[in-house]
Amino acid sequence: MAGIRERARVETTAEIVRLARLQVEQDGAANLSLRAIARSLGMVSSSVYRYFASRDELLTQLIVDSYERLGAAVEAADASVPATDFRGRWRAAANSIHDWAIENPSEYALLFGTPVPGYAAPPDTIGPASRYTAALMRLLVDIETATGVREGVVPLPLQHDFDLLRAFFPAPTSDVLMMYGMNSWAGMMGAITLELFGHLRNVIDTPGALFDALVDQYADLIIP
């Protein structure tokens, strides 16, 4: 059952992905090339096609992998704090995203940077892509379940959007908290993007401190 062939396939696939990630890191996702991977693998280009049907399929694999890793990091961070310590959970989750981005800048860029021209993400990516946001959403649900529903109104079109989002989660969440969640999500991703893509240079010398301070402000927003 082990299968020397099966094992070889797994290893080669992993090696291809590893080299592809390296290539994306150095030349950007737009210049990912199966031939170059084959070359550094000491293989012939056609052989790589035994493992990935196309360049785009390989790219999709890279994206899915990165989303999964980010999602796992957020889930682990969230789980590492007592479930009722909402502020701690929020801080841990937010920091895990920030840390992951700083440690894997090219992967963050692959997920949240400029889309690759000519590449359209297939539906397979939707699930993995929503893993980290689902973790954040569960935190919101937990907060409101414990502390009571928030009163307040959001603009009508957003009410509909939030209704659709709520459908995917066990306990409902109020419009206001969802709105605060959006605020925090946008701010968090914006701060990371600005930092990682160099827009805080000559502006903020301690981006880590800025991020922490922002996360605290978001905590005040989502936790009563």
Added chain:
Amino acid sequence: MAGIRERARVETTAEIVRLARLQVEQDGAANLSLRAIARSLGMVSSSVYRYFASRDELLTQLIVDSYERLGAAVEAADASVPATDFRGRWRAAANSIHDWAIENPSEYALLFGTPVPGYAAPPDTIGPASRYTAALMRLLVDIETATGVREGVVPLPLQHDFDLLRAFFPAPTSDVLMMYGMNSWAGMMGAITLELFGHLRNVIDTPGALFDALVDQYADLIIP
């Protein structure tokens, strides 16, 4: 004095930039090529070097142009509202960034998306790059000049960062307002980036409404 040559030079330069922008739009900034521009211009590649010393210089010009246009849009929006209507000014400025991004997605991506691999922005870009933020900063200064200084403390490292930033502006601004400004900036850019790069798909059907709602929340933050 008109100078047929001078005029031709200006026109050709503009045409090169126009075609370059088109190319960036279609294939991404990483694949910007002087040869391709020369081809669509009906010129020979070496001639383009009479106008731009290198590919990177052309790219820099593109970036500077885009920053200037964004800056001009924000300044115009800010100026189109009575100076004392702070909420109106904030809304106008924020919306002008959002609108500009939606109307010029590839330019927004060029400025705020993944940095071009192998390209380092020269110092010439710093000035233009800070034009739109300077406009926002002036709004903050105006707000605090009119409504009084905010009390409150921010983490120590940020105090230093804010001190350096303040040095560039006539009237000082409180740490707290600066912090709220950072919050709004990050949130705004984050929301636009998420929308433009497709991360709100399957999440929010009315991104415009979300942006407006966020801008209102930021207004509550920066305007007493």
Added chain:
DNA sequence: AGAATTGCAAGTGCAGTGCTCTCGAAATAG
């Protein structure tokens, strides 16, 4: 009229890209 600007041709020196097809050697399955 001399100087500067511009475009062209040609060249240097470097490459590739994605993807398909056939064929033989090996590993597995029956």
Added chain:
DNA sequence: CTATTTCGAGAGCACTGCACTTGCAATTCT
């Protein structure tokens, strides 16, 4: 122990480049 599947290699197809320099002639400016 044969039959099937798997996989790498090689060749090939269709498509093309890229950045940047040099020498020369025509045009425009001063």
